[in-house]
């Protein structure tokens with residue numbers, strides 16, 4: 001009996017310990033589903049750090065994190081544009097897509113250069129609810145799955161205009 005109690009209290013300490021760590025960093029109630037949290041572009045690995053609201057950029061050759069880019073709330077999915085000049089990020093809670101510049105010749109390299117969202121002007125409610133997966137048809141057009149709506153948003157890139 002004593003051993004069972006000791007094991008139980010050890011288990012509770014582990015649970016309590018984890019809770020303490022989770023509560024201190026990011027969103028402790030993390031519920032957003034990661035879909036495709038890694039993308040490759042220009043020798044870098046882009047990783048959705050969902051609880052921290054960042055995309056972490058790792059240099060593939062050195063395996064070192066070179067920067068963390070602040071995006072929307074709970075990024076869950078990434079996709080590199082086929083020409084390699086942008087990485088798009090679905091932010092599940094903030095109902096938006098962040099566009100990161102991955103063109104190394106650009107002055108805004110590794111910065112968020114656009115945020116895609118769609119708000120109803122009268123009600124201020126989003127029409128772009130809970131984006132998850134992103135797929136590019138080509139470098140001019142992307143599809144974004146809106147998970148709560150059972151809809152796919154079709155988005156033209158700035159390059160296509």
Ligand SMILES: [Ca+2]
Pocket residue numbers: 093095126129130
């Ligand atoms: Ca929402």
